[in-house]
Amino acid sequence: MSSDFDKLSQYAKSFTGLTPEREALLMEVGKQIKPKLAGVTEDFYRQLLAIPEAADFLKDRVESLKKTHLRWMEELFSGPYDKTYAERMFKVGDVHVKVKLPVEFMAGAMTLINNRLIELIVETYGDDKKRCAEVLTAVSAVTGMTLLVMQQSYQASSLAEELERFLKISGMSRTLFANLAAAYKDK
Template sequence: MSNDFDKLTRYAKSFSGLTPEREALLVEVGTQIKPKLAGITEDFYQQLLSIPEASAFLEGRVESLKKTHTRWMEGLFTGPFDKNYTEQMYKVGDVHVKVRLPVEFMAGAMTLINNRLIALIVETYGDDNRHCAEILAAVSAVTGMTLLVMQQSYQAASLAEELEKFLKISGMSRALFTNLATAYKDK
């Protein structure tokens, strides 16, 4: 998928089920949820630091990462989830690619975040099962959309890496490859 962020937004929302109604619900509950997100961030980084494979990526950066993470989580309950959000999350994924964070860390991290958000939502809204279930579905949708977008960065990096390998092995110049690709595309 190219960097057409409108298209990527629609694609990610279609898989995650992030509807306008769910977006509105996230914003609606945001006033109650956002004040509690710093605690989730603290717990999240405490968990990450206890995982040896993950802690190496955090060395010397935990405090600044916590601030960024809390702002991102607040954005989950603020919106909008438009092409600008998608572009921002794609760039976050791209940063993860550049620091060579294994792709599975993002899925694992999102699971840790979702577990804490589920507990918070149930604690806050558990007395109304239907409403609580709707909020949980909205949280799942927005974190699913976010993860899908961030993983697109890994996909793009993988394709670029494969192209570089092909060019090196074949001895073909990038210019020749681009010309051939363009000629083929027009047919």
């Protein structure tokens, strides 16, 4: 699934409820929310640095990671949430795989982000309960979609590792495996 990012984007949206209406809402509220996201990023990294297991992955990179994180946070409220976005998020997940970041760190980190975004949304729209609920639902949908796409990188990596183990154990060449897979693809 990972090579077809349009399909992956639609798949992730179907699980998280990121509808065109919610996408439009995120872009609409972005004008009010984006100026406040630097504080979310600062809080996020402060929390991560307080977790010893997470801090090990951040050494000497916090300032550059904050810049990347803030750009992504702004993108959450800018769109579009299409195959290009899915491909970028898949690559972010792939970077996490390459630095051997445990997959649960992504879910935990997204929870920390969502917790802070909830506070921000309630501060901004709390006087209008209906609007606040709609924005919170849209934020949950886009961050859920993002997490789902990033986690696909871990699954793709796991499959590649399993294939490498199989090839090593069986003594089969990659070419022979590819030819066999192609022969049975349509059956």
